[in-house]
Amino acid sequence: MPAYTIDPDRLATYREAEGITTDAELARRMGVEPSTVSRVLAHRTGPSTRFIAGLATAFPGRDVMSLLTPTK
Template sequence: MARLALDREALERYMTAERIQTKFELARRMGVSPSTITRLFDGTQAPGPAVIAGFRSAFPGRNTDQLTTPR
């Protein structure tokens, strides 16, 4: 199975569209820890099932597949 990487530019666009101003707010909406968001942004953590589910929670009605790319 291919590993995924975060598309930071896409995530930042989604955050702007949803008026999410901080990584802390993003973590809250996704139901993950703020440290998870930090690791995603710095590339030390790949998006896994909990993060993918969190994207769906934070961005309802949006195509969250665009937030990840294959490594």
């Protein structure tokens, strides 16, 4: 089980603010493969440091660390 997951509600808020409507567009803006976004959002794997850095690129000026939720 991954140590962290992505908060889906907060991610939806960030995506709406940036006009990102698809996971493929999110992946493009992050510089990662769409399959990586799919695996992380489905909680099959935790977000890597590269994934988190990609979130910072996709959501400039936002606190992307607030997207992380520790798993239990």
